[in-house]
Every structure is written in C-alpha cells, then in structure tokens.
Amino acid sequence: MTSIDDSPVRDPDTLRADMVRALRDQDAITSDSVAAAFAAVPRHKFAPEASLEVVYDLHRIVPVKKDESGLNVSVMSAAHLQGVMLEQADIAPGMKVLEIGSGGVNAAYLQELVGSDGEVTTVDIDRDIVDRARLCLDEAGYWQVKTVLADGETGVPSGAPYDRIIVTAAAWDIPPSWIDGLTEKGRLVVPLTVCGTTRSISFDRDGTGLLSHSYRLAHFVPMQGEGAAEERKVMLREGVVVQTDDVRVPLNAQALNQALDTPGLVNWSGAAWDLPDELDLYLTLNLPRAVRLHAAKDVIERGLVTPAVQFGVPALVSEDSIAYRTRRENEDTGGFESGVIAHGPQAEHLAHQYAELLRRWAQHHRRRGAATFRYLPGPAPSPLPQGAVLRRHGIVTASWA
Ligand SMILES: C[S@@+](CC[C@H](N)C(=O)[O-])C[C@H]1O[C@@H](n2cnc3c(N)ncnc32)[C@H](O)[C@@H]1O
Structure with missing residues (x-):
C-alpha cells in the first residue's frame, strides 16, 4: 500500500522568507539590513543533519555537539536570538567583527552585514566546531570569513x-582582551550570566570600562576554557539544588535542608507580579545574598516547594534560612500578586527583606529594560558597591532608573 503525503512541500526559500517575516513580526529583527542578511544566508546549509522545519523554526536550536554527560x-543558536543580538550589535558595512563561538551561520549573517569591504573572524575553542564551520561556510560561499x-x-x-x-x-566575566580588542567606539554584545540567569547585553566602551546600551x-x-x-552548586536534598557564583554567599547545605523541613512563612507583598524576567533580574542583582533555587518536578508535586521554583528562582539565604518568591492570583493587584516564602530560624527577617524588594520593584522599576549595566575592569574597590558582582577581571554593577 502506498501512502499519500498531501502536506504542502516546503522548500528552503519559502521557509526562509516565512522565518524573516515572523522575526520581523516578533520584533526580533527591526532593521532592513538584518532582515536582508537573514533572507540571503541559506541557513539549512549550516545544519544539514537537521530537518528544514527545525532549522527555520524561530525558537529552536540545532544540537551540534554534546559532552560525556x-x-x-x-x-x-535559535534564529530569534541571533536576530536580537545582531540588532543589538548595530553592524554597518565595512566594519571589522569578531565572533566568539563558531557555528558558521551567524558568521555568514555577519559577513552579509559588513559586506565585501568588511571583515569577519570567528573563533571557537573546539577543533570539531571550527572544522565544521569552515566546511559549511565554504559550501555556502562565505569563504571570506576567517575561522x-x-x-x-x-x-x-x-x-x-x-x-x-x-x-x-x-x-561569566569580561576578560581584558574583549575590552582592549575594541575600537574606541566599539561595541561588545555578550550573554553575561549572573547567578544562573543570562542576559545578552550590548556594551559600549566607556573610558576603560563598558556601559550597557x-x-x-x-x-x-x-x-x-x-x-x-566559577560557580558553587549544592544539593540540599534529592531534587533541590541551590547555586551561586558569589564567593561571599554562605552555602550551608545541611542547615538549609533542615530549614526546608520547618513550616514556610508566607509574606504577601501587595505588589503586582508580572514581567517575570525583569523581576528575576532585579532580585538577582539586589538581594544581598542571592542564590538560585531549583527543584525537580516531583519535589514540587509533593508540595515541598512551590511551582515558582521549577525553572529556578532567585532566593535569599543566610547561614540557616532561605526565602524565595511565589505568587497568587489577586484581582486587586491585577492578575498576580508577588510574595515570598521563607523557611528557617531567620524566616521572618529574610521574608521581610525580600518582600521589601518586591514592593520596590513594582513601585519604581516595573518595566522592560529599566536596568543599566557597567563593567569596571581591574581590582575591585573595597568595600564593594551595593549590588556589585565580583568577577575575576573586574566588577559588574547594575542600576535601575
Ligand atoms: C551556541 S554555540 C555558537 C553558535 C554559533 N555562533 C552559531 O552560528 O550558531 C557556542 C560555541 O561557543 C564555543 N565556545 C565555548 N567556549 C569557548 C571559548 N572559550 N572560546 C571560543 N569558543 C568557545 C563552543 O565550542 C560552541 O561551539
């Protein structure tokens, strides 16, 4: 018996045109130049092992290499994120661009954006990836890109x-070579991770340091490499993990685990809960001893911690207590109200500190893009400014307008 597949045949050109339209609709692409680059590069030639549907999906990645685990x-990377970052980079014809982390396709977009007078170099730490990127770039006609x-x-x-x-x-940090490697008006676009959460930040040079745009x-x-x-991750019990990249934060697994066995104290903030990613960022950078709390699905189902934790939430810890955010439906605040659950001997104190931040964010900073980041290279000042993140080569600060 033969089966007849009556789904319409989708050729790469049609899929690519649809992808560009959708990226524009979602504001991942906002300029004609980035749209033209995405329309020109045959994306599927950089992932021949994947289906066309996956390659031209806005939000799906194509796995290329895995480690032993x-x-x-x-x-x-997903097309949506590539579009966003290329817009952040604001690339003009004739520019000289360095991409750190290769794959081929993003370097091809960069080559389209800088044109024949520009230069693109892409560097990767992994020989397999460099060889693969080189092959795909040549195959697609981007032999000018240096790998x-x-x-x-x-x-x-x-x-x-x-x-x-x-x-x-x-x-995790911004090494001197990235700052020194920029022209005076140069821009660095970097996915920077703080305490388990990452933002692609576009930084312009500002004196010896960087200021976010x-x-x-x-x-x-x-x-x-x-x-x-430099991170610490500790398991409090099966399925409950806390992580931090701040050396100053105490992580006493045994005491925090004991705290989870004490009844949770709930403190509702009276403030609206929305824009979760912006609130998450604010808490991560403003909680005095922030960690990220993760819990497995079965732990949540058993009611040990609330569902808020499933994808990781910023938590505040002391030696023996822990507080993390939660939410409930509340018509008065419109949609959801944010709150905090705290466990352990200092639950009340931590819950109060945490709830204060929830209120401050809702009252003063509840909008997209309210933060400004700075990177200050060199030895960290003592004492470290409030909210500063200590790194190997300098400090990251964030301020909210
Ligand atoms: C998300 S992939 C890059 C995606 C790629 N830009 C594209 O066109 O889709 C991240 C890459 O970063 C590389 N990488 C990780 N650490 C690196 C390092 N220290 N230096 C250079 N490359 C690195 C990995 O080998 C991996 O190939």
Missing part, C-alpha cells in the same frame, strides 16, 4: 581592534 556544548581555533578568552589579537565583538557562549533575555551553552564560570 549529554549536555550541549555547541548548538546552532580560528583558540580560546576566545584571549580574543584574536592579530585582527584587533574590532568595531564589534559578539560572544555566542554564556560568559540594551539587554535581552538569552540562553546559551556555557563558555569553556580559561573563562569558564
């Missing part, structure tokens, strides 16, 4: 200074 170490095998932590000094540096792996929520595979994240 099955985690992705290299993927073709380099190196740890991006040191940049590619031979081609510096660059008008733009775009990092496509989640960075825009930021967007992003998810990336982590940076490997010299610049890999």
Whole structure:
C-alpha cells in the first residue's frame, strides 16, 4: 500500500522568507539590513543533519555537539536570538567583527552585514566546531570569513581592534582582551550570566570600562576554557539544588535542608507580579545574598516547594534560612500578586527583606529594560558597591532608573 503525503512541500526559500517575516513580526529583527542578511544566508546549509522545519523554526536550536554527560556544548543558536543580538550589535558595512563561538551561520549573517569591504573572524575553542564551520561556510560561499581555533578568552589579537565583538557562549566575566580588542567606539554584545540567569547585553566602551546600551533575555551553552564560570552548586536534598557564583554567599547545605523541613512563612507583598524576567533580574542583582533555587518536578508535586521554583528562582539565604518568591492570583493587584516564602530560624527577617524588594520593584522599576549595566575592569574597590558582582577581571554593577 502506498501512502499519500498531501502536506504542502516546503522548500528552503519559502521557509526562509516565512522565518524573516515572523522575526520581523516578533520584533526580533527591526532593521532592513538584518532582515536582508537573514533572507540571503541559506541557513539549512549550516545544519544539514537537521530537518528544514527545525532549522527555520524561530525558537529552536540545532544540537551540534554534546559532552560525556549529554549536555550541549555547541548548538546552532535559535534564529530569534541571533536576530536580537545582531540588532543589538548595530553592524554597518565595512566594519571589522569578531565572533566568539563558531557555528558558521551567524558568521555568514555577519559577513552579509559588513559586506565585501568588511571583515569577519570567528573563533571557537573546539577543533570539531571550527572544522565544521569552515566546511559549511565554504559550501555556502562565505569563504571570506576567517575561522580560528583558540580560546576566545584571549580574543584574536592579530585582527584587533574590532568595531564589534559578539560572544555566542554564556560568559561569566569580561576578560581584558574583549575590552582592549575594541575600537574606541566599539561595541561588545555578550550573554553575561549572573547567578544562573543570562542576559545578552550590548556594551559600549566607556573610558576603560563598558556601559550597557540594551539587554535581552538569552540562553546559551556555557563558555569553556580559561573563562569558564566559577560557580558553587549544592544539593540540599534529592531534587533541590541551590547555586551561586558569589564567593561571599554562605552555602550551608545541611542547615538549609533542615530549614526546608520547618513550616514556610508566607509574606504577601501587595505588589503586582508580572514581567517575570525583569523581576528575576532585579532580585538577582539586589538581594544581598542571592542564590538560585531549583527543584525537580516531583519535589514540587509533593508540595515541598512551590511551582515558582521549577525553572529556578532567585532566593535569599543566610547561614540557616532561605526565602524565595511565589505568587497568587489577586484581582486587586491585577492578575498576580508577588510574595515570598521563607523557611528557617531567620524566616521572618529574610521574608521581610525580600518582600521589601518586591514592593520596590513594582513601585519604581516595573518595566522592560529599566536596568543599566557597567563593567569596571581591574581590582575591585573595597568595600564593594551595593549590588556589585565580583568577577575575576573586574566588577559588574547594575542600576535601575
Ligand atoms: C551556541 S554555540 C555558537 C553558535 C554559533 N555562533 C552559531 O552560528 O550558531 C557556542 C560555541 O561557543 C564555543 N565556545 C565555548 N567556549 C569557548 C571559548 N572559550 N572560546 C571560543 N569558543 C568557545 C563552543 O565550542 C560552541 O561551539
């Protein structure tokens, strides 16, 4: 028996045109130049192993390489995120651009944007990825793009200074080579991770440091090599994990686990809960001892912690107590009201501190893009400014307008 597939045949050109239209509709692409680059590059030639539907899906990644435990170490990033970051980069013809983290397709978009007078270099730490990117770039006709095998932590000094540096792996710090490798008016677009949450930040040079211009929520595979994240992750009990990248935060697993066995104290803030990613960022950078609390689905189902925790929430810890946010439907606040659940001997104190921040955010900062980031290279000032994040090569600060 033969079966007849009557679904319409989707050719790559049609799928690509649909993708560009949808990216524009969703404001991932806002300029004609980025739209033209996405329309020109045959994206499917950079992921021949994947189906056309996946390659041209706005939000899906294509896994390229995994580590021994099955985690992705290299993927073709989703078109939506690539569009957003290329818009953040604001690339003009003739520019010299460095991409850190290769794959091929994003470098091809960059080559379209800089044109024949510009230069694109893409560097990756993994030989397999560089070889694959080279093959795909040649196959698609982007032989001008330079591919380099190196740890991006040191940049590619031979081609510096660059008008733009775009990092496509989640960075924990900003090494001197990225700042020094920019022209005076250069821009760095980097997915920066703080305490388990990442934003693609576009930074312009500001004296010896960097000042942010825009930021967007992003998810990336982590940076490997010299610049890999310094993080502590502890399991409080099966299915409950807390993580932090701040050396000053106490992480006493036994005491925090005991705290979870004490009844939760709930403190409702009276403030509206919305724009979860913006609230998340505010809490992460303003809680005095922030960690990220994750819980597995079965732990949530057993009622030990609330569903808010499923994808990780910013939590406030002390030596023996922990507080994290929750929400409930409330018509008075419109939609949801934010609140906090705290466990342990200092539950009341932590809940109060946390709820104060929830109210402050709702009253003064409840909008998209309210934060401004700075990166100040060099030794950290003492004492560290409130909310500053300590890194190996400098500090990150965030302020809310
Ligand atoms: C999300 S993939 C890059 C996607 C790619 N830009 C594209 O066109 O879709 C991230 C890449 O960063 C690379 N990477 C991780 N750490 C690196 C480092 N220190 N230096 C250079 N590349 C690195 C990984 O090997 C991986 O290939």
